[in-house]
Amino acid sequence: MGIHFGVDYYPEHWPKSRWETDVKLMKEMGVQVVRLAEFSWFKMEPNEGEFHFEWLEDAISLLDSYGIKAVLGTPTAAPPAWIIDKNPKIQPIDYQGRMRHFGGRHHDCQSNPVYRSHIKRFVTAMSQRFADNKGVIGWQIDNELGNSHYDLCMCDSCKTHFQKWLNNKYGSIEVLNEAWGTAFWSQGYNSFEQISTPLITAVGENPSAMLDWKCFCSDLIVDFAKWQADIIRQNCPNHFITHNYMCFDNKVDYYDLGKLLDFVSNDIYPAGNWQKQPHQPIDEIAASHDVVRGYKKQPFWIMEQQSSIAGWGTMGRAVEPGQMSAWAMQSVAHGADAVCFFRWRTCAMGTEQYWHGILGHSGNPGRTYYEAKELIGRFGSYMDELEGSMPNTEVAIVHSFRQNYALDIQPNHPQLKYVEHICKYYKGFFDRNVPVDFVQEMDDISKYKLVIAPLQYLMTPELEKHYIDYVANGGHLVLTMRTGVKDANNICMTDMELPGRLGEICGIEIPEYDCLFEKEGAILYEKREYPISKWADIITLKGARSIAEYSTSFYRQTPAITEYEYGEGMTWYVGTEPEEELMDELSSYLISKCNITTLGTSGSEVEMMTRENSHKQWLFVINHSNEEQVYSLNDRYIMLEGEKEGMLKPYEVQLFEKNIVKK
Ligand code: GAL
Numbered sequence: 001m002g003i004h005f006g007v008d009y010y011p012e013h014w015p016k017s018r019w020e021t022d023v024k025l026m027k028e029m030g031v032q033v034v035r036l037a038e039f040s041w042f043k044m045e046p047n048e049g050e051f052h053f054e055w056l057e058d059a060i061s062l063l064d065s066y067g068i069k070a071v072l073g074t075p076t077a078a079p080p081a082w083i084i085d086k087n088p089k090i091q092p093i094d095y096q097g098r099m100r101h102f103g104g105r106h107h108d109c110q111s112n113p114v115y116r117s118h119i120k121r122f123v124t125a126m127s128q129r130f131a132d133n134k135g136v137i138g139w140q141i142d143n144e145l146g147n148s149h150y151d152l153c154m155c156d157s158c159k160t161h162f163q164k165w166l167n168n169k170y171g172s173i174e175v176l177n178e179a180w181g182t183a184f185w186s187q188g189y190n191s192f193e194q195i196s197t198p199l200i201t202a203v204g205e206n207p208s209a210m211l212d213w214k215c216f217c218s219d220l221i222v223d224f225a226k227w228q229a230d231i232i233r234q235n236c237p238n239h240f241i242t243h244n245y246m247c248f249d250n251k252v253d254y255y256d257l258g259k260l261l262d263f264v265s266n267d268i269y270p271a272g273n274w275q276k277q278p279h280q281p282i283d284e285i286a287a288s289h290d291v292v293r294g295y296k297k298q299p300f301w302i303m304e305q306q307s308s309i310a311g312w313g314t315m316g317r318a319v320e321p322g323q324m325s326a327w328a329m330q331s332v333a334h335g336a337d338a339v340c341f342f343r344w345r346t347c348a349m350g351t352e353q354y355w356h357g358i359l360g361h362s363g364n365p366g367r368t369y370y371e372a373k374e375l376i377g378r379f380g381s382y383m384d385e386l387e388g389s390m391p392n393t394e395v396a397i398v399h400s401f402r403q404n405y406a407l408d409i410q411p412n413h414p415q416l417k418y419v420e421h422i423c424k425y426y427k428g429f430f431d432r433n434v435p436v437d438f439v440q441e442m443d444d445i446s447k448y449k450l451v452i453a454p455l456q457y458l459m460t461p462e463l464e465k466h467y468i469d470y471v472a473n474g475g476h477l478v479l480t481m482r483t484g485v486k487d488a489n490n491i492c493m494t495d496m497e498l499p500g501r502l503g504e505i506c507g508i509e510i511p512e513y514d515c516l517f518e519k520e521g522a523i524l525y526e527k528r529e530y531p532i533s534k535w536a537d538i539i540t541l542k543g544a545r546s547i548a549e550y551s552t553s554f555y556r557q558t559p560a561i562t563e564y565e566y567g568e569g570m571t572w573y574v575g576t577e578p579e580e581e582l583m584d585e586l587s588s589y590l591i592s593k594c595n596i597t598t599l600g601t602s603g604s605e606v607e608m609m610t611r612e613n614s615h616k617q618w619l620f621v622i623n624h625s626n627e628e629q630v631y632s633l634n635d636r637y638i639m640l641e642g643e644k645e646g647m648l649k650p651y652e653v654q655l656f657e658k659n660i661v662k663k
Contacts, residue, residue, distance in 0.1 A: 003069060003137070004383035005376045006033035006340035007358060008304060011059040012043050013347055018363070019062055022344065025365060027066045029358070030376030034063060035303060035340055038073020038143045039105065042080040045122060053129045064135030071242075071303075072130060073140040074228055076119050077147075078105040083118050090115040092153035096200050104351065106148035110224040111161045123228050127235035138240035140303060141228045144267060145221050145243060146251025154197040158220070163192045165216045179489040180208040207409050211490040214405040221252040222260065229260045244303035245295065247288035248419045250408075253401040255440055258296040266292040267304035267342070270327055271319060273311035282607055282624045283430040285327070287423050287438075289334030291399055294438035299335045299388060302328075304342035308356035308368050315354050322651025324368065325375040326622050329653040332379070333609035333620035337387045341372060378641060382655065386618060389611040391435045394596050396445055397422055398453040399438040406458050406490055412482060413515050413534040421577060422454045425478070428587030433599040433608040442466060450476045450594045456483040456502075458490065464501045471505045472567030476594045479506060480574045481513075481535045498537070499573070506573040507544030507564030510537045513575075514553060521552045523560045523576065530582035536560065537575030544573070547589075548582075561586070602631035606648060612660060619656040623648035 007026060011019050026034070037044070037056055045051055060070045084090055084102045091099050092109045100107055108115055130136045170176040173189050182188040187206060189195055198205060198213050229241050240262040245254055247266060258264050268288060271279035292300050307324055310316045328339050343357035358369050404418040411417070429436050437448075441463055445451045451470065456463070456479060464484075471477050484500030486492055493500055498510035514521075514536040521532045525548035536550060539559040546559030562573045570593070578586060591598060599608040605625035611618050619637050623629045629648040635658065639645055642654030 001137075001337070001387070002384055003032045004338050004380060004387075005372075006031055006035065006068075006071075006338065007344040008340055008342045009034040009036055009059075009344045010039075010347065011036070012040050012055065013349070014345070016055075016058070019059060021363070023062055023066050023068065025359075025369070026063075026068060026344070029369060029373040030380055031068055033069045033071060033137070033338065033340065034344070035071045035073060035140060036060070037075060038140060039075055039078050041075035041078060041122065044075065044126065045080070047082060048086075049121075051125050051129070053126070057129075057133065060130075060133060060135040069137045070135050071138045071140055072126070072136055074119075074123050074126065074142055074232075076108070076123070076141075076228065077143040079108050079115065079118065083115075087112075087114045089155065089157075092149070093155040093158075095151040095154055095198060097154065100152070104148075109153040109155050109157060110149070110220055111153070111157045112155070113157065116227060119228060120231065123231045124235070127232045131236045131239075136236075136239060138242060138262075139232050139236065140265065141225050141232070141241060141243050143244060144246050145225060145257070146249055147246060149217075149221075149251055154199055159195075159197045161220060162197055162213065162216050163195055165219065166195060166212065167192045169212070179491075180206055180212075181489075181491050182206070205409070207406070208490045210409045211402070211405055214409075215253075215402070217251065218253040218256065218401065222256050225257060226260055242301060242303070245292060248291055250401055250404045250419075254295045255401070261296070263298060263300055264292060264295045265301040265303035268302055268327070268331065269304070269306040269310050269342075271306060271310060271316045273314050273316040275316060278317040279323075282330070282605070283427040284423060285330060286334060286430055286607060286609070287426045287436075289331060289336070290426075290436055291438040293335040293390070294399065294440075299337040299390065301338040301340070302331045302336045303340050305331060305339050307341040307343075307358050307372065308346070308360075309354065310356065311354045312351055313354075319368070320626055320651070321367065321371065322626075323624075325371055326624055326651045326653055328375060329379065329620060330607065330609075330622055330624075332383070332386065333607070333611065333622065335390060335611065337383070379653075379655070382618075382640065385613075385616075386611060389613040389616075389618070391437075391610050392612050392617070393435045393437040394449040394594075395429055395434055396437045396439045396448040396451050397425055398441055398451065398456070400441050403455055403457050406486065407455060407482075409490070413517070416534050416577070418455060421480075422452075424577065424580075424583055425452045425454055425587075427580070428583040429591075430607075431584065431604055432587055432591060433602060434587075434591060434596055435599070435609055445470055445475065446473065448475070449596055450478070450590060452478040453483075454478075454480045456480075456499075458486045458488055459484040459493065459500055459502070460488050461501075467502060468505050471569035471571050474568035476570050476572075476590070477505070478572045478574060478590070481537050481576055483573075503542065505564070505566045505571045506562065507542050507566070507571070508559070508562050508573055509540045509542055510575070511540060512538040512555075514538065514555065520579075521550060521576070523548045523582070524551045525561070525582060525585055530585070531579045532560070532576040532582065533579060534577040535575070537573075539573070539575055547572075598634060600631055600633040603629055605629060606631050608633075615659060617658050617660050619658075621648065621654040621656070623650060623652045626650040
C-alpha cells in the first residue's frame with residue numbers, strides 16, 4: 001500500500017482556520033495517512049436524516065491536496081444524544097441491572113434493534129458519501145470494540161439474543177440442562193425463555209452458563225461489526241476495512257473478528273496512566289504485538305501509538321527523548337506495516353484533555369514533533385520493502401480466548417491470570433532474543449520446533465489428538481498445570497486422572513494437586529532452589545523423567561517438571577507456575593534441547609526482532625532504556641541504521657539486513 005506513518009486527527013475540535021497549519025506540519029513531519037471521525041456522529045448528523053459531511057469532505061480534500069490519505073472511523077461507539085433521547089433503551093444495562101447513561105462514550109447496547117437500524121441508516125449514508133472520495137483509502141469499524149463493555153449488556157434485547165444463541169447451539173433445553181450441569185442447585189430450565197442474561201445473583205454462578213455467556217458476547221460483537229462491514233463492503237469495494245484492537249483484551253475473540261477485516265490494527269499505550277510505572281515492561285509490549293500479528297497471521301497497523309503523556313484525570317509519566325521512537329520501531333519490528341500516532345494535537349476539551357499528542361495544547365511543534373519527524377526521516381525509506389514481511393519463528397505459544405474465559409470464571413488460584421501466565425513463558429524466550437508466534441489451539445503447528453501450550457484447561461478429543469499427533473511426528477511440546485481439567489462445556493472431566501489422555505504423551509499422571517493459596521512454594525532444579533507460585537501438581541511418573549522436584553510441603557522430593565520422549569518427539573510437563581528465575585533456566589534448557597536459533601546476547605532492556613521476505617531478513621536491535629547498552633549478534637548482518645554494532649545509545653534503534661536463500 002506504501003503507507004507507513006500517520007496520526008489520529010480530530011479537525012472538528014479546532015477552528016477551520018487552523019487546519020491548513022496542521023496539515024502543512026503533518027506533511028513536513030512525513031505523515032501519509034490520518035484516521036478521522038470515529039467519534040463525530042453528532043457533527044455528521046445533528047438531527048435524524050440531516051447529514052453534514054461537508055466539514056469532513058473539506059478536511060479530507062485539504063489533506064489530500066498535501067498527499068495525505070484518510071481512514072474513516074464509523075462513529076458508532078458514541079451515539080448522539082438525540083438518538084438516546086428518542087430511544088433510551090439503547091443504553092446498556094450492567095450486571096446489577098443499572099442503566100449506563102449518556103455522558104461518556106460506549107453508552108450503547110450492541111444487540112438493540114433500534115440502535116442497529118440507526119447504524120444501518122448512518123453507515124449507509126456515510127459509506128455512500130465517501131465511496132468515491134479519492135482522499136479516502138479505508139475504514140475503521142467503530143472504535144476498540146469491547147472497550148467499556150465489560151459486564152454489558154444485560155438488557156431484554158440481549159436476553160432474547162442470548163436465548164436464541166443457546167437454542168441454536170443446543171437445539172433442546174434438555175441438552176442445555178445436561179451441558180450446563182443444571183442438576184446442581186436445582187438450576188434446571190423448562191424452556192429457553194427462562195434463561196436470563198447473568199444478572200447479579202444471591203451467590204455464585206454456573207461456570208458452564210458463564211462460559212456460554214462470554215462466547216455469546218464475543219459473537220454478538222463480531223455480528224455488530226459485521227453489520228457495518230457488510231454495508232461498507234457493498235458501498236466501498238475499493239476501500240479496506242480494519243478495526244483497532246486492544247492487544248490481549250478479551251471481550252471479543254479477536255481471531256473471529258479478524259475474519260471480517262482486511263487487516264488487523266492495534267492500539268498501544270506503553271506508559272498510560274494505568275500502567276506499571278514508568279512504563280509497561282517491554283516484553284509485555286512485545287507480546288502484545290506478537291499476539292496481534294497472530295490474530296490474522298499477517299502484518300498489521302498500529303492505529304494508535306502513544307506519542308506523549310497519557311491519562312484522563314491523572315497522568316502517566318513523561319515520555320523520554322527517544323522513547324516514543326523506540327516504541328514505534330518496536331511495533332514495526334514485530335510486524336506493523338503502518339504506525340499512526342495518537343493523537344495529532346493534545347485536545348483542549350473533554351475527557352481526554354491530558355492524553356497528549358504529537359503537538360501539545362499550544363499547537364506549536366516541540367520535542368515530540370521533531371522526534372517523530374526525525375524517526376520518519378530515518379526509517380521511512382525502508383518501510384516499503386519491509387511491508388508484508390513476517391518474522392521467521394521456531395517457537396509458538398498457544399493462545400485461546402476460550403481458555404481465558406474459563407479461567408476468568410474460575411481462576412483456580414485467586415491470582416491466576418491466563419494472559420499473565422502465558423506471558424511468563426513468552427518472557428523466557430523474549431529475554432533470550434528468540435522470536436515467538438502466538439497461535440490458536442487448532443492451528444497447524446507442524447513447522448514449529450517448540451510449542452508451548454500453557455493452561456490447556458478446557459480439553460476436547462480433537463485438541464488431544466492434535467497435540468498427540470504433533471509430538472508423535474517429532475514435535476516438542478510443553479504442557480502445564482491445569483491441563484485437561486474440563487470438557488468444552490466447562491464441566492470437570494471424570495474418566496481419567498489428570499491430565500487426561502494427554503498423560504500418554506507426558507508419561508505422567510496427576511492424582512492430586514495443591515493450590516498454593518497463602519504462600520509460595522519452591523522447587524529444586526539442577527541443585528538450586530527456585531520459588532514457584534500458585535500451583536503444585538503432585539505428579540506420578542508413568543515413564544517420564546523428573547527434571548525438577550518440589551522442595552516444600554508434604555510432596556517435597558516429588559516431580560514438579562517432567563520430560564518424556566514420545567514417538568519422534570518430546571513433551572515437558574510443568575506442574576506449577578515458575579517465577580522468573582526458574583523460567584530463565586527452563587527456557588535456556590528448552591532452547592538448547594530443541595536447537596532453537598537465538599538472535600544474539602543482550603541485557604533485558606535490549607530487544608532483537610526480525611522480519612523477512614523471500615530474499616532478505618531485517619534485524620531490529622532496540623535499546624528501551626535511557627542508558628547505553630552493549631550486545632552481540634549471533635549472525636553477520638549489514639548495518640543499515642545505527643552507529644556501531646554492539647553498542648546502543650539510550651533508546652537507539654538499529655536496523656540490519658542480510659540476504660537469505662530459502663530452501
Ligand atoms: C484509546 C481510544 C481512543 C482514545 C485513547 C485515549 O483507547 O481508542 O479513542 O480514547 O484511548 O484514551
